[in-house]
Amino acid sequence: xxxxxxxxxxxxxxxxxxxxxxxxxxxxxxxxxxxxxxxxxxxxxxxxxxxxxxxxxxxxxxxxxxxxxxxxxxxxxxxxxxxxxxxxxxxxxxxxxxxxxxxxxxxxxxxxxxxxxxxxxxxxxxxxxxxxxxxxxxxxxxxxxxxxxxxxxxxxxxxxxxxxxxxxxxxxxxxxxxxxxxxxxxxxxxxxxxxxxxxxxxxxxxxxxxxxxxxxxxxxxxxxxxxxxxxxxxxxxxxxxxxxxxxxxxxxxxxxxxxxxxxxxxxxxxxxxxxxxxxxxxxxxxxxxxxxxxxxxxxxxxxxxxxxxxxxxxxxxxxxxxxxxxxxxxxxxxxxxxxxxxxxxxxxxxxxxxxxxxxxxxxxxxxxxxxxxxxxxxxxxxxxxxxxxxxxxxxxxxxxxxxxxxxxxxxxxxxxxxxxxxxxxxxxxxxxxxxxxxxxxxxxxxxxxxxxxxxxxxxxxxxxxxxxxxxxxxxxxxxxxxxxx
Amino acid sequence: xxxxxxxxxxxxxxxxxxxxxxxxxxxxxxxxxxxxxxxxxxxxxxxxxxxxxxxxxxxxxxxxxxxxxxxxxxxxxxxxxxxxxxxxxxxxxxxxxxxxxxxxxxxxxxxxxxxxxxxxxxxxxxxxxxxxxxxxxxxxxxxxxxxxxxxxxxxxxxxxxxxxxxxxxxxxxxxxxxxxxxxxxxxxxxxxxxxxxxxxxxxxxxxxxxxxxxxxxxxxxxxxxxxxxxxxxxxxxxxxxxxxxxxxxxxxxxxxxxxxxxxxxxxxxxxxxxxxxxxxxxxxxxxxxxxxxxxxxxxxxxxxxxxxxxxxxxxxxxxxxxxxxxxxxxxxxxxxxxxxxxxxxxxxxxxxxxxxxxxxxxxxxxxxxxxxxxxxxxxxxxxxxxxxxxxxxxxxxxxxxxxxxxxxxxxxxxxxxxxxxxxxxxxxxxxxxxxxxxxxxxxxxxxxxxxxxxxxxxxxxxxxxxxxx
Numbered sequence: 001x002x003x004x005x006x007x008x009x010x011x012x013x014x015x016x017x018x019x020x021x022x023x024x025x026x027x028x029x030x031x032x033x034x035x036x037x038x039x040x041x042x043x044x045x046x047x048x049x050x051x052x053x054x055x056x057x058x059x060x061x062x063x064x065x066x067x068x069x070x071x072x073x074x075x076x077x078x079x080x081x082x083x084x085x086x087x088x089x090x091x092x093x094x095x096x097x098x099x100x101x102x103x104x105x106x107x108x109x110x111x112x113x114x115x116x117x118x119x120x121x122x123x124x125x126x127x128x129x130x131x132x133x134x135x136x137x138x139x140x141x142x143x144x145x146x147x148x149x150x151x152x153x154x155x156x157x158x159x160x161x162x163x164x165x166x167x168x169x170x171x172x173x174x175x176x177x178x179x180x181x182x183x184x185x186x187x188x189x190x191x192x193x194x195x196x197x198x199x200x201x202x203x204x205x206x207x208x209x210x211x212x213x214x215x216x217x218x219x220x221x222x223x224x225x226x227x228x229x230x231x232x233x234x235x236x237x238x239x240x241x242x243x244x245x246x247x248x249x250x251x252x253x254x255x256x257x258x259x260x261x262x263x264x265x266x267x268x269x270x271x272x273x274x275x276x277x278x279x280x281x282x283x284x285x286x287x288x289x290x291x292x293x294x295x296x297x298x299x300x301x302x303x304x305x306x307x308x309x310x311x312x313x314x315x316x317x318x319x320x321x322x323x324x325x326x327x328x329x330x331x332x333x334x335x336x337x338x339x340x341x342x343x344x345x346x347x348x349x350x351x352x353x354x355x356x357x358x359x360x361x362x363x364x365x366x367x368x369x370x371x372x373x374x375x376x377x378x379x380x381x382x383x384x385x386x387x388x389x390x391x392x393x394x395x396x397x398x399x400x401x402x403x404x405x406x407x408x409x410x411x412x413x414x415x416x417x418x419x420x421x422x423x424x425x426x427x428x429x430x431x432x433x434x435x436x437x438x439x440x441x442x443x444x445x446x447x448x449x450x451x452x453x454x455x456x457x458x459x460x461x462x463x464x465x466x467x468x469x470x471x472x473x474x475x476x477x478x479x480x481x482x483x484x485x
Numbered sequence: 486x487x488x489x490x491x492x493x494x495x496x497x498x499x500x501x502x503x504x505x506x507x508x509x510x511x512x513x514x515x516x517x518x519x520x521x522x523x524x525x526x527x528x529x530x531x532x533x534x535x536x537x538x539x540x541x542x543x544x545x546x547x548x549x550x551x552x553x554x555x556x557x558x559x560x561x562x563x564x565x566x567x568x569x570x571x572x573x574x575x576x577x578x579x580x581x582x583x584x585x586x587x588x589x590x591x592x593x594x595x596x597x598x599x600x601x602x603x604x605x606x607x608x609x610x611x612x613x614x615x616x617x618x619x620x621x622x623x624x625x626x627x628x629x630x631x632x633x634x635x636x637x638x639x640x641x642x643x644x645x646x647x648x649x650x651x652x653x654x655x656x657x658x659x660x661x662x663x664x665x666x667x668x669x670x671x672x673x674x675x676x677x678x679x680x681x682x683x684x685x686x687x688x689x690x691x692x693x694x695x696x697x698x699x700x701x702x703x704x705x706x707x708x709x710x711x712x713x714x715x716x717x718x719x720x721x722x723x724x725x726x727x728x729x730x731x732x733x734x735x736x737x738x739x740x741x742x743x744x745x746x747x748x749x750x751x752x753x754x755x756x757x758x759x760x761x762x763x764x765x766x767x768x769x770x771x772x773x774x775x776x777x778x779x780x781x782x783x784x785x786x787x788x789x790x791x792x793x794x795x796x797x798x799x800x801x802x803x804x805x806x807x808x809x810x811x812x813x814x815x816x817x818x819x820x821x822x823x824x825x826x827x828x829x830x831x832x833x834x835x836x837x838x839x840x841x842x843x844x845x846x847x848x849x850x851x852x853x854x855x856x857x858x859x860x861x862x863x864x865x866x867x868x869x870x871x872x873x874x875x876x877x878x879x880x881x882x883x884x885x886x887x888x889x890x891x892x893x894x895x896x897x898x899x900x901x902x903x904x905x906x907x908x909x910x911x912x913x914x915x916x917x918x919x920x921x922x923x924x925x926x927x928x929x930x931x932x933x934x935x936x937x938x939x940x941x942x943x944x945x946x947x948x949x950x951x952x953x954x
Contacts, residue, residue, distance in 0.1 A: 103891075194682070194685070381911070382912040383914065385914065386917060394583055404689055421867065423890070424885035424887065425879070426878055431712075433709075442757075
């Protein structure tokens with residue numbers, strides 16, 4: 001483990017991952033990999049999650065191709081130094097922020113979107129000029145094995161490595177020193193990752209989870225709301241970190257919502273859902289049993305069928321769910337949708353605020369004021385109004401959690417920033433020493449007065465004042481220079 | 486027993502009530518800070534003189550003015566900083582509203598050190614308040630006079646429900662850290678930084694750590710020795726060397742060293758007179774413990790300049806050490822005192838190799854008349870910040886982010902960067918119920934024809950790229 005990380009570090013130290021041309025070349029190679037190995041990628045995803053080709057392509061591969069296109073186009077802009085506005089004292093100098101690579105990045109991916117959640121961070125880390133170790137989840141076995149096989153065929157073998165293994169190997173890996181760790185997974189393991197990172201003062205980005213609430217207002221287009229919720233909830237068999245976890249609505253809406261979701265499920269997956277190629281399965285037995293147990297004692301409005309042999313759980317809706325029941329205590333991560341009735345929006349807001357900050361918040365309403373209010377009076381990683389999931393697909397929005405749902409963000413330029421150190425640079429000249437004399441001891445009251453005069457931004461808004469000041473400053477500098485020379 | 490529970494609960498309740506969110510409230514708090522500075526100026530100057538023997542000039546430019554600037558900047562820009570930031574959209578979201586909303590985290594903890602005990606409390610505080618948080622301040626117990634003002638005077642200028650000061654040493658701080666905070670901002674040394682991050686991990690609390698290290702200062706042969714000496718000496722001996730971004734050691738050739746030494750002596754004499762101990766412009770060491778630590782380092786190599794000390798006053802003379810070895814104690818830890826070792830290298834490449842072997846510092850300095858040399862040093866090293874041909878001037882620009890990397894820290898602040906640091910950046914996408922026909926492309930059951938259309942909706946902006954399969 002140590003050797004592999006040291007190899008990546010040595011490769012980084014050679015400096016070859018830094019030039020823009022190299023980064024672009026590697027990203028293009030990654031693009032070719034995705035295009036040329038598409039069949040194998042889709043096949044692995046199908047095996048790991050019972051995912052249809054269309055699903056795998058539209059949910060995983062398309063996002064990656066889109067991200068690659070975006071980064072390839074924008075990277076030259078991102079690596080350019082950002083000039084900073086100067087003050088009086090630094091007027092003649094160069095001041096800018098320079099984004100530099102951090103070094104060796106560790107990416108720990110999750111099993112539910114095993115391609116996207118490893119490759120999207122990888123794109124950002126490469127774009128920022130780093131070396132990268134990718135540790136895919138062992139639960140999505142076929143994808144993990146495939147990544148270990150194809151990545152070295154297209155990318156620099158020493159700079160970018162895939163390391164596979166289980167808990168033991170990951171623990172060993174976390175003992176090594178990295179310059180940034182991006183972890184996608186559960187809150188519990190997130191704490192372990194941050195604790196391990198603390199030993200080396202390694203900054204972390206933690207993409208965790210929680211129970212993402214979905215408030216459905218009585219003033220909304222219920223048909224459309226229910227279609228969108230159905231789509232987002234049962235996608236990947238509910239195994240998405242930003243799935244609408246549970247619904248909050250007024251009691252009178254419950255039965256209407258149930259009807260519409262039921263209809264939509266039939267429309268999406270047919271009469272025999274088990275036979276639909278578009279409906280996935282639970283990743284493994286442990287999670288199958290976990291999700292199934294959440295159904296105990298609940299009022300099942302429809303669904304509830306399970307088949308252990310194929311790890312199939314039918315799209316299920318629960319009504320009149322008690323907030324204290326098991327299904328409301330943990331992130332469901334399965335195709336079970338509880339509806340918790342609340343009196344009104346106020347109660348919904350209170351309900352949400354009593355719990356840990358979720359990764360996503362959803363609100364369906366025709367009333368814009370209500371949507372704004374729900375956003376203002378709650379907190380969450382991100383928000384989509386009148387739809388679900390979609391804020392994830394816009395890479396100009398930072399994607400990340402807050403509180404228990406995580407820290408840091410990525411996607412698009414946010415990935416580039418996450419994996420860079422933004423170094424402040426001020427370049428002065430060795431001359432003009434006269435101007436500096438003002439700051440050197442021995443000090444006097446007049447120097448103190450001049451100092452406060454120069455440093456206090458009293459003339460912020462008055463341009464004329466600023467010019468006058470500048471003129472005065474140069475005058476003082478010249479005077480002082482003549483006095484002391 | 487958790488003595489802080491009540492205080493934290495009331496802050497949390499205050500935050501939950503939403504009172505810190507309106508711009509008016511935040512501006513009023515910032516005005517309060519303004520008044521605090523103006524009305525207590527003399528007391529603050531006296532406290533700094535008492536704790537660190539800080540001259541009024543140093544206090545003015547490194548503490549009071551900086552705080553004043555930051556408060557004014559926040560007041561002038563609060564509304565624009567608080568505005569939602571609209572972002573570019575893709576084809577699928579063209580008709581939607583997409584923006585980043587900056588929100589306060591909640592209850593924020595700021596732990597500050599003793600070396601700039603006003604600046605390093607107030608500047609983060611300005612950011613935390615501007616961002617709409619409730620704040621717990623834990624000032625350093627080592628700068629006792631300032632600690633007194635912060636705990637006894639400052640609170641009366643701020644809303645008592647949203648702001649608290651906690652006092653104590655390492656024991657109390659450890660207990661404090663057992664509580665949950667929504668953000669922790671820590672300025673101090675790397676080993677305590679690790680402890681803070683470890684404590685934060687138990688609650689998944691995001692953090693900013695402003696740490697330190699040994700800031701290298703490379704002096705090229707091609708330079709004006711007196712100019713360099715003036716600048717290096719001033720930044721090194723400012724606050725008696727107790728600055729996290731002070732040039733910690735010099736790297737230069739033997740010949741340049743020979744030219745620098747008299748120039749440095751010149752600078753020291755000019756600044757502090759023949760007997761620096763008598764100069765009112767030179768600071769003192771904060772505590773006996775640090776004094777003894779520094780006195781021990783005086784024996785490393787040979788003191789070409791200075792080398793004297795006075796236990797009574799906790800005075801250490803502005804000292805330059807030569808013939809220092811890499812393995813000497815003075816090269817093993819951040820000096821944080823008025824001692825400047827010079828190590829010899831044969832070339833800039835050797836200097837760069839030396840720097841790269843060590844932990845990434847908070848600041849890095851390179852002096853040369855040749856801009857190519859300065860650029861080479863910049864490009865082949867990493868550090869929190871960098872200044873060519875001067876000392877920590879980069880810190881005075883609020884438009885430059887101030888923070889470390891690697892062992893010297895994580896995160897950044899100053900100016901708008903403070904506001905962003907203490908805010909959660911929440912990505913928001915507001916769609917309409919219309920255009921459902923477009924959405925239907927994404928719903929099952931899937932047909933092959935949907936694929937092509939779907940492709941064109943997502944972020945594929947690069948022309949000429951054949952992604953349709």
